[in-house]
Amino acid sequence: MAGPVRFFVALVCAKSSASDPCHEDSFVRAIPLLLTLGLLTACSQSPTGRSQVLLFSEADMQKLGETSFTQIKEQEKPSGNRSDIQYVQCITDRLVAEIPAGYGQTQWEVVVFDSPQVNAFALPGGKVGVYSGLLKVADSADQVAAVIGHEIAHVLARHSNERVSRSQLTNIGLSAADLALGQSALRQPAMAALGLGVQVGYLLPYGREQESEADRLGLELMSRAGFNPEQSLDLWRNMSAASSGKQPPELLSTHPSHGTRIQELDAAMPAALALYQQARAQGKTPACRR
Template identity: 85%
Template sequence: MQQLGEASFNQIKEQEKISSSRADTAYVQCISDRLVAEIPAGFGQRQWEVVVFDSPQINAFALPGGKIGVYNGLLKVAKNQDQVAAVVGHEIAHVLARHSNERVSRTQLSNLGLSAADMALGQSGLRQPAMAALGLGVQVGYLLPYGREQESEADRLGLELMARAGFNPEESISLWRNMSAASSGQQPPELLSTHPSHGTRTQELNAAMPNALALYQQARAQGKSPACRR
């Protein structure tokens, strides 16, 4: 899965326009670095590559192999560092929970030939299932939705991750309100369209909030006070 993630990310970088804004890149890198620092050491991946893509899409993703992609359209809806951390933390959580692995059976993984992921992505017969396993559509920039249980798990794990890093978990609820407002009278943001309904998500986040706030207070007491500014 790491080989597939790395190969897919390289392909996306070749086909998508990478943002030339140093400010945006530094901002997202700052937030991502603090989240990655809280990933358990046993996961093995310590260095994550972060790229901001120049696109109006309100979206982000993370891939096995330590890859994070953020479309700068997201930065217009996520109003502060905590709200961006809520999205990036959620996407990292999908990788930590190995949700990509759950998309395909062992037989399918074997058929893909993971030892030659770069070749697989170049062959039309294997490229589509390989990309789908990672939550990516063959069309560049199109992200496939995870299952309902996977989204809920990523919400919970992402909330804990951002709280441990010193980001205010309560801002996650404000973020989804912003998402809902951005969809008023028009097609919903890409990120919102692939996730549970606003009401369901808010209810589940509220249920997980007491634990997240306890982690947040503990992190602040340890001196973890992110100051990432755009």
């Protein structure tokens, strides 16, 4: 339980007495105020100015990222293809060099996993994972940079903290409803309806905002590193072709549809191209080859 939550529960219980002890019903009554307190004490802004709720420290998130990465490395098979490893490392190094100095994370560990998955990820604590299947769809260094830049942008914008924080608040709300409903005959259908409402009406649309934000920030990052931002459009066209008939409707997806994503990237392209031309004029010409 996060600091603000723990504090408020302690405060509620401290005001109980022997005749009115702090039981589950006290916690249930405290939920609305608890959630409000959590929101007020953890309000922040993303790099694009969007409001965020962050309940955890950077140290907490780094530890979580490092632990998760260790588990992934134990579960997945690292690639032995030195060419792929050097290729992905070269691209990541160019992108990381453009991260603002104030972020603090200077060393990033990069691992290529031998898997047909068309995917990549980045975690707090400076961890990047790329599945070899991605290299079959992203057919240039610029396109791979678009994906890795997008994933690094998730970390820079503290999206992991945001997701974990909102999940924490959601779980508190679900737990409260569970306690309040008790053994009522309506308990199961009511909980199912509440879960569906939370998932579709609250968490998933927020995930799409995070994805769009990471697209914008990642586009800027790759442009500053000297990768051609126009290749990001080709990447998502390739993705669209590779997943034809397989992607769920946008309404129920945490990612924007490929069409929406391409439209948003296209709108941001003039500013990205200006950064790209500036980077090239400064001699930033990444020579990452497979």
